Amino acid sequence: MNVLYTARALATGDGRDGQARTDDGKLVVDLASPAQMGGDGNGTNPEQLFAAGYAACFHSALRVVARRAKADVTGSTVRAEVDLGSIGSGAFGIGVRLEVSLPELDAEEARTLVDAAHQVCPYSNATRGNVDVQLTLAAAGVAA
CATH class of the missing domain: 2.20.25.10 (N-terminal domain of TfIIb)
Incomplete structure (x- = not known):
């Protein structure tokens, strides 16, 4: 790296x-x-800090891929929820849900950008294969 x-x-x-x-x-x-x-x-707490960091990082990655695709991401937002839970044997783990709002795009274009951002985002790359990350669109044509 x-x-x-x-x-x-x-x-x-x-x-x-x-x-x-x-x-x-x-x-x-x-x-x-x-x-x-x-x-x-x-x-x-650490989960709130992680949620804030992941949301900001993912939003930045989203804007990078949108710029490359010449897509309008005006008014976009990323909401992160980070769960902390027991995974057995006294160990703990986290899960993440990202809700992306892209009000200027239709659902198909929004999904394409969200999937591309998930490949670019450093937090997504750091958690891939180790943390369950769910990506959703806030509403049809609004989030991914």
């Missing part, structure tokens, strides 16, 4: 109940386990 950029972050405290910060200080977040997992929920 030809490295174009390296992000650096440090987590401190008690893992899910601590703090994370980037080396440049642009991101500093308090971490807290979600209430659904017995935490106080008074901070963000």
